[in-house]
Structures are given as C-alpha cells and as structure tokens.
Amino acid sequence: MKRILLLGAIGFSITISAQTIAELKKEINDIKTSIAHLHTEIQSVKSENLYYKKSLEINKPIAQGRVNGLEFTVTNITGNRKDKTLVITYLYKNISKEVRRDYHGTQAYIVDERGNQTNTYDVLASNKGVRVEQVHPDIPMKGFIKFKLDEIDFPVIKLLHLQFAYVGKEIGQGSQNVVFKSLLSDKN
Known part of the structure; x- marks a missing residue:
C-alpha cells in the first residue's frame, strides 16, 4: 500500500x-x-x-524686431551658390489685441559685409503671395524674402531692411520698416 x-x-x-x-x-x-x-x-x-x-x-530666432504692434523673427537664412539666390525666412506676429486687416511685404534690401547692397521686391507674406488678410493676434505667420545675387560667398549680412504695409482698422497708413543687423547666413 x-x-x-x-x-x-x-x-x-x-x-x-x-x-x-x-x-x-x-x-x-x-x-x-x-x-x-x-x-x-x-x-x-x-x-x-x-x-x-x-x-x-x-523656428529658433536669429534676430528679432518689433514695429507698430508687429513682432518679426528671422528664423533662417539659406544661400544657394548654384542659383545665386538667398532666401530669408521670417515669422511675423500681431502682438496687439485686435485683428489687423492685412499685412504685405513691399520690398527689402541687404548689405553684405563688403558693403554691397542688393534690393528685392520678392517679399512674400506667406508661401503663396505677398499679402495676408486678417492677421490675428498671437498667431505667428511665416514669410520669405528672396534675393538674386551676383555672388554669394559672404557669411554675414550686415543689414537687412524690410519694408512692409501693415493695416489695422485705419486705411491709408504708409509703409513701415524693420531693420536687422549682423545676421549669419547658411550657404549651400
């Protein structure tokens, strides 16, 4: 058992x-x-x-400026040696409390480290055009400035001058300007 x-x-x-x-x-x-x-x-x-x-x-800022309730931030500068172009990407933001009627870039110029000045009317307020309607407060918008250059072998832009129209409720306000100094460029 x-x-x-x-x-x-x-x-x-x-x-x-x-x-x-x-x-x-x-x-x-x-x-x-x-x-x-x-x-x-x-x-x-x-x-x-x-x-x-x-x-x-x-969107890391390279330079910033404020004019009449509008804040500008330069975020990128890219040069292309083959096409001899320089594109400056910037953000602009309405820092006032009211919606603005429109924003549009009119012209810009740069001065390189050798003292050469280059002008352009190719100032875009968006990826599609020179004008943006209804600029709402505290919403950054992206714009571009395109330059065609004779030579693109400079690493520093001594001066960027941007002329724009920025209309609030009033009509007939003239052009305004924002200036940036000593900007580094990225050449390809």
Missing part, C-alpha cells in the same frame, strides 16, 4: 510540475511579448522627441 501511495504521490507531483513548467513557459512568452511592445513604444517616443527637437530648431 505504501508503494502505491508513493507512486501516486510521485505521479501527482510530476503532473503538477509539468503544469507549472507549462505555465512558466507561457508567462515567459507573455513577458517577451510585453518587452517587445515596450521596445516598440520606446522607439516611437524617441522618434517623437527627435521631431520636436527639430521643430524647436526650425
């Missing part, structure tokens, strides 16, 4: 042990799946962080 009980106890413990091993294998597989999911999530968060870091760098 003792032998039967002993054999029964051994058989029962082997069965319980087999179930426990199967359960442990299942738990290990669940943990591996969870780790793989966490690894994917970590990679996604890393990608988002890189995106946000680049976004912050895009």
